[in-house]
Amino acid sequence: MSNKNGFQCSRCEQYHDELPLAYGPEAPAIYFSIPAEEVSERTMLSPDLCVIDQEHFFLCGNLELPIIDSDQLFSWDVWVSVSKENFKKTLDQWENPERDQQPPMFGLIATTLPTYPDSQNLKANIHPRAVGRKPFIELEPTDHPLAVEQREGIPLTRVQEIAELILHGGD
Ligand SMILES: [Zn+2]
Secondary structure: OEEOOOEEOOOOOOEEOOEEOEEOOOOOHHHHHOOHHHHHHHEEEOOOEEEEOOOEEEEEEEEEEEEOOOOOEEEEEEEEEEOHHHHHHHHHOOOOOOHHHOOOEEEEEOOOOOOOOOOOOOEEEEEOOOOOOOOEEEEOOOOOHHHHHHHHOEOHHHHHHHHHHHHHOOO
16 A cells, blocks of 8 residues: 655755555564564464464554544554464454454564654554455554554655655664
8 A cells, every 4th residue: 555646855956756555574573583484483473463383472563653644643653462362363363354343352462663762562452354355453542653643644754754764774
């Protein structure tokens, strides 16, 4: 998903044709600390689910931030750590056409994101959505900048700032 319009980049002074509206790592942060030769034995990873050592369970969800003066959303696609019981419940409901009627479940953010203080272990509610969609991740309303942005929304200029950072690095 991306904004139809590109943007004039303040970092490289080029016009980028696309302004992406979603980013996220392929796996929870802890996954990247596992030695390469142990990954296949110790982990299971799909675009939606991850299990490590049969004792750490993760779901991938959309931590959406409303874009101010727009009907669009920006999404950080984050991993959230859940209990074994809730992971199992999620699998049991996977193909249920009414799974979006399920109550939210508790989780802890397991992803670090650029431009923010550490976001790992922030508390969140995971709201299941229709089959084929990642759950909506609702952060506990704290003073963490990510939680503030989810409550108050972000201007399009902030979306561009994030795009420039991800394209060109730095902080
Ligand atoms: Zn650029």
